[in-house]
Amino acid sequence: MRDIIKTLALAAAVSTAATALGQAAEPQAKPTIVLVHGAFAESSSWNGVIGALAKDGYTAIAAANPLRSVAGDAAAVASLLRSISGSVVLVGHSYGGPVITEAANGNSNVKALVYVAAFAPETGESSQSLSGKFPGSTLADALTTTTLPGGGQDLYIRPDRFHDQFAADVPEDEAQLLAATQRPVAQAALAEPSGVASWKTLPSSAIYGSEDRNIPPAVMNFMAKRSHAVKTVVIEGASHALAVSHPREIAALIEEAASAK
Template sequence: MNFARRLLVATAAASALAASGLASAASPAPQPSVVIVHGAFADGSDWAKVIPLLQREGVQVTAVQNPLSSLADDVAAARRAIDAQPGKVVLVGHSWGGTVITEAGAADKVAALVYIAAFAPDVGQNTADQGKGFPTPSGLAHFKADAQGWLSLTPTGMRDHFAQDLPAATTAVMTATQGPIQAKAFEQPVSVAAWKSKPSWYLLASADRMIAPEAQAAMAQRAGAKVTRVGSSHVPQQSQPEAVAKLILDAVRQSR
């Protein structure tokens, strides 16, 4: 009887352990959240077409509202959003936002980086450095500065160079709602390059008139990023949101 009881107990324990193992194997790892960092001359609403596509797939999304006052201030805003997430984060940046995520992406919670027509500087480099040695984009001639050093885009710059593949009525609203950036921010270097230690994805906009496509290709290659090309203006998140969402979802699914 003692032997039989011992055998019964051992069998029950083994069954429980096996069931527990099966339950663990059947439970997928939690899906990372997405934190999105907008660029200059924009705000969080720049992502209004992409966010619903991510949410439809059950992804938790937070769009950061950058003050655009300095690199440090924008990095701090991104880090607050990262810290507020329950688990892993896929960190996305557009344009100037790429410089921000290059620094903020060093946070432990960040599992992957996604650059959307974005800057991706190396340690000690600033945003302005990234255009050196490449053709000068036509949009750079359409900045205007106020007395305090805040830069904005002219209506012509927004319509014909920033978002030339969007309707004029849309670019008129973008001009009115744009977020000016302090010019000095473009001269402030990053102290870390998160792409050195985090897997990266890059959406290259081949018709970009704000960041030369050649510069985008060079930055993506240096970062070892997985590159997708789209024939869009500087704002594929507005003109081709499905392509942008697809790339972000790829990063999310590979970062579980």
């Protein structure tokens, strides 16, 4: 009887150990990728990136960026982050950079930041102040404005200038669709000073095009070096519409950030 009890105990121990080993061997869930568009774009601009990520088993969410104010837009994205179970890689394009920089603060599930042709501001800097730090932007001459009911202005890129200004490496017919579906940004949002720079405590990566006409490449090089970016990718000849023209390269960089230990 004693031998039977020992045998049963041994079997139970082996079973428990095997279960534990099996659980330990299970791969951890991949982070959710949250994509934040910038000014003069909208969520579907990430479609190619989302498709590339999905092929590799990643879940991606393209957040709707209100484009009204850095603090308000970041609060909207932060509420989305709090609804996600598990870790997150937060990705921002253009003005979406200041938004993700602020949204990451206080959200411990954010494991990394990826800046796609984006501003990575220091505390007190704005998109407007950074864009003028080095010469090269021709955006101001391509803009048109509308007056908002409560005061202030919305900014659009003129449709006849959109292709050359924003998406020079995108086919003309596709650029026309991007121009027609662009969402305006409040002028005040571009001038709003940023809060705490979360890239100081989170690993960040950067990718941008050498022919960006919205944000001078020299500015993006400066910001990537200042943030000690884990990896910086410069795509020769690429425009500001990087998510549309080079989705696979963006997805590859995001996946590196997602898989880093």
